[in-house]
Amino acid sequence: MSGVDLSLERLLFNLNTLAELGEEITSPKDFTRVVKSSLYMVMGTFSASKGIVFQYDQGDGLFTQIASKGLSDVRGAGLKIGKDAASAIIRNNKPVDLKSADPIIALLGPGREFLERLGARVLAFLIVKDELLGLIAISDKFSGEDYTLYDYQLLSVMGQHISFSLHSHTLLMRLMYRYNENKGLYENLRRIYYDTIHAFAAAIDAKDAYTKGHSHRVSSYSAAVAREMGWSADDIEGIRISGLLHDIGKIAVDKSIINKASPLTSNECKELNSHPVIGYEILSRIKFPWKGIPMMTRNHHEKVDGSGYPDRLKKHDIPMGARIMALVDAFDAMTTDRPYRPRLSFREAIDEVKDHYNRQFDPEVVRPFISVIRKEVLSEVENPTIVPLMHEHLDPVTLSRILEGFPH
């Protein structure tokens, strides 16, 4: 290490480099690019023809290269040190000459030979707050001059600058790791949540031998109509969940009533008709991330003319989600076999919808419902929902005939 001999030009050049380095490490550029630029600045300052930056992993004691220049092949380049060596490096915290007798060099063990093979001469360890983060190794100067004491001091300052960049990046990576970990946990919870709701839906449908898959169909149909009506993704998700749970109150209704083929007595009818209120009571105790699920459940048997149950609400007093479910619930009931009658054909079901248009069913819901069916039959939607679940084939001509005279 030789003495200090500084020209004003050299001093200005170095000051300028330090200013640029400061700017570089605080720039919003990609981390890899920042490290590469920083390495080039160090190499240019000392006219070193070879240089490499390693990132240190405290966990396994490994240095892994993250940028290099002038080295033919550094793929898989790595260096390992023990915890004691890392502690000594942190305590020493200054650049070292690889060819010197500095005790830090001896602590590198086989890493010393490895660095010599790469052509390294001076090492600057990257340390922030007693934490070893990495290492910059640069070769002899291209000019053939020796590294001066001033060079070591300057390299130490440049190393500190780069350390801060590495530190910020490390913090960000740890944060990202935690974020991804939490995201994974959240996804798991979400999956469990959905699985539970689906299990509930299956349990509800299992009570009724005839309504297998009814809740899933009401859920899918409702979501399709809501999408057609321009609902937000969040609200569509809400009605999808509501569709799955809309009959949850049937859990409290005697199975023999649900599956009875003959007409129900007035008491039986009363018990069956209590399911929207029971469902509401069950669901209103749950804090759903979507709004309106308990009320959609309560009011899915309301009719726009006010003759429905349990609240005998009229059109605008019935939540829109409940109006959608009222139609698709009835439509699915009509187009599937029931204990008291075989299923209706699509034409017959549509005729029923026509007959109860603006009395039981809201025109504002019937129109988008028909529009979805039409689009699905004409293959205008990517993922058809309703038509594939029909028990009959619908072609555009047949559909057009069925819908003839349908109020617009």
Place this chain on the structure above:
Amino acid sequence: MAGRHRHRETGTSVVVYADNYINDIEGEKLEEMCDAFLAKGFKKIVIDFSGTDLVNSIGVSILIGIIEKIKGKGAVVFSGLKDVNFQIFHIVGLTRHIRVFNNEEDALKGGASCDGASL
């Protein structure tokens, strides 16, 4: 040909005109271009800096990279250096290892090299 730098081929020599600024890692395109000329069989590469106002430490690093790569395969010389850039090349020791000419014609002819005092 790789790179975006203007160049002029003459026999087995080529003049590559460096950018206005060589101050970020984009400057590596100059290195790639010199590599490509060498691979094409050119023996002498003149890097002309007459249009270059600024070379910083990153630029120095890139130029050292070019010199190192060409070593033993051909010759690289510099021309048209402005005072400010010559000073930088001088303080980082480049001028002791590379011939610097006043202009590209002199560089192509392989005339007398400059020294710091002549600029």
